[in-house]
Amino acid sequence: MKKIIVLICMLLPLGVFAQEAKIAVINAAEIFNMMPENDAVEKELAELSSQYQSDLQSMQNDLNVKYEEYMKLPETLAENLRVRRQTEIQDLQDRIQNLYTIAQQDMEQKQAELFAPIQEKLQKAIQDVSVEQGYTLVFNRLDQILLYVGPSAIDATPLVKTKLGLR
Secondary structure, eight states: OHHHHHHHHHHHHHHHHHSOOOEEEEOHHHHHHHOTHHHHHHHHHHHHHHHHHHHHHHHHHHHHHHHHHHHTSOTTSOHHHHHHHHHHHHHHHHHHHHHHHHHHHHHHHHHHHHHHHHHHHHHHHHHHHHHHHTOSEEEETTOTTOOOOOTTOEEOHHHHHHHHTOO
């Protein structure tokens, strides 16, 4: 009796694999780019980027003015004044570099923060369509891992678009 139970337990998974897998492919990037929420996110990111660029340009202009003034200083000027002006210029260069680094980090963080809900919405729609249609596997058409899509694969991109109300 134990042998029969063990044999059934061993063969049960084979029955699951013997069933035909229902495979679908989607173009997630196409769907993601069509989602209306993207426009608002892109606009907000562009405004933030523009503000940082404006701040950086203003600081760069200040640096250029200070450098030109420094270059026009008479050579007879006291050494301690020259050193103080050099220090001011170096400090401003450091602040510009610091702001540039902060701006990059802030832009990356804001992008991740703003796109996360859109990605979650897309993921939920893909999962819903997969469950509704009974797909075993869903591949993203643009992933490098996908080497071949056979003729029996189903393109679920239109179904996900419909689920999200896109056309």
